[in-house]
Amino acid sequence: MVKGMHYELSLKELKQKIDWIRKFSHEQNIDLSEEINDLENRFQVIQEELYKNLTAIDKLQLARHQSRPSTLDYIKIIFDKFIELHGDRLYGDDYAIIGGIARINGMSVTVIGHQKGKNTKEHIKRNFGMAHPEGYRKALRLMKQAEKFKRPVITFIDTPGAYPGIAAEERGQSEAIAKNLLEMSKLKVPIMCIVIGEGGSGGALALGVGDKLLMLEHAIYAVASPNAAASILFKDATKVDQVTESLKITAQNLMEFGIIDEIIPEPKGGAHNDLNLQANYIKKSILQNFEKLINKSEHNLVNERFEKMLKIGRFITLESEDNNKY
Known part of the structure; x- marks a missing residue:
C-alpha cells in the first residue's frame, strides 16, 4: 500500500x-x-x-483530506431551515464551532459541530477547527437551550484537538471541556455524536458524550493527535506512522472495542468524492437512531447514557505468585 x-x-x-x-x-x-x-x-x-x-495512516490522511466535507456542508443537505446562533454570553463567538436550530423530517433539533476552513483565509477564521473555551461554552449554552425546549442534540466532530494556546488556557480551556463532559452526561434530551473527520483529544470529547456515538468509515478518533503522540512518546514526530497504528484510532478498531455504536459507510474514495451520497448516509443513520431514542423517558435516557460510559474500556486482573490480585 x-x-x-x-x-x-x-x-x-x-x-x-x-x-x-x-x-x-x-x-x-x-x-x-x-x-x-x-x-x-x-x-x-x-x-x-x-x-x-487502507492502513491507519491512510485513514488519517483521508480524515484530514483538504476536500473532506465539513459540518456546514452536511447541514446544508441534511437539515432544513438551519438558523445559526452565536456567542457564549461570557466572552465572545468562536468560529471553530458552529451551532444552531434546524429541522430534520419535520423534527426540531439543535445541531453543533466543529468547523474547519476550505482555504487559507477560512482556516485562519476557523482556527483550523481548534476551539477556544468560548467555543465549548457556546456549544454547552446551545445544549442547555435544547434541553429547555425538548430538542434532541446532534454533534458533528471534526477537530485536531482543542486549541492549546496560552490565551485558551488563560480563559479556562480544561474547565470548559470538563464542564461539557459533565453536563452532556446528564442532559435530559437525546444526544447523537458523529465523528465526520478527525476526532482529536479533549477537543473532540467536549462534543462527544452522547447516547449514540457514530463514525464515518474513514474517520479517526484518538486520545491524542498521532503527531503529538509521536513527539511525546518518541521525541520524534517522524514516527507518526508507527504511533498511528498503535493508537487504534480507526472506526473499525473502535467498533471492535465497543467504544462506538455504528460505522456509517463512505462512498468509494472517501466522503469528498460524493457529498450528497455521504449526507444521505448520515441522514438515514440519524433518523434510524432517533427512532430508538426519541420515546425514552428522561430518567432512562440519562441512566442508559451513564451505563454506556461505564462500559467503555477493558482491563484484566493478574495474580502474583502469592495469589494476590493486582
Whole structure:
C-alpha cells in the first residue's frame, strides 16, 4: 500500500487518461469504446483494492483530506431551515464551532459541530477547527437551550484537538471541556455524536458524550493527535506512522472495542468524492437512531447514557505468585 495520499494520484492519473481518450474519440470521431471500457474496469478494480486495504495512516490522511466535507456542508443537505446562533454570553463567538436550530423530517433539533476552513483565509477564521473555551461554552449554552425546549442534540466532530494556546488556557480551556463532559452526561434530551473527520483529544470529547456515538468509515478518533503522540512518546514526530497504528484510532478498531455504536459507510474514495451520497448516509443513520431514542423517558435516557460510559474500556486482573490480585 502506498503511504499517505499518494495512491490517490495513481487513480487521478488513470481517470485523466480515460477522460483524454474519451475526448479524443469524440473529436476525431473514432470508436474507442472498447479501450475506454477496459480502462474504466481497471479503474474500478484498482480503486476497490486500494480502499479495501487502507492502513491507519491512510485513514488519517483521508480524515484530514483538504476536500473532506465539513459540518456546514452536511447541514446544508441534511437539515432544513438551519438558523445559526452565536456567542457564549461570557466572552465572545468562536468560529471553530458552529451551532444552531434546524429541522430534520419535520423534527426540531439543535445541531453543533466543529468547523474547519476550505482555504487559507477560512482556516485562519476557523482556527483550523481548534476551539477556544468560548467555543465549548457556546456549544454547552446551545445544549442547555435544547434541553429547555425538548430538542434532541446532534454533534458533528471534526477537530485536531482543542486549541492549546496560552490565551485558551488563560480563559479556562480544561474547565470548559470538563464542564461539557459533565453536563452532556446528564442532559435530559437525546444526544447523537458523529465523528465526520478527525476526532482529536479533549477537543473532540467536549462534543462527544452522547447516547449514540457514530463514525464515518474513514474517520479517526484518538486520545491524542498521532503527531503529538509521536513527539511525546518518541521525541520524534517522524514516527507518526508507527504511533498511528498503535493508537487504534480507526472506526473499525473502535467498533471492535465497543467504544462506538455504528460505522456509517463512505462512498468509494472517501466522503469528498460524493457529498450528497455521504449526507444521505448520515441522514438515514440519524433518523434510524432517533427512532430508538426519541420515546425514552428522561430518567432512562440519562441512566442508559451513564451505563454506556461505564462500559467503555477493558482491563484484566493478574495474580502474583502469592495469589494476590493486582
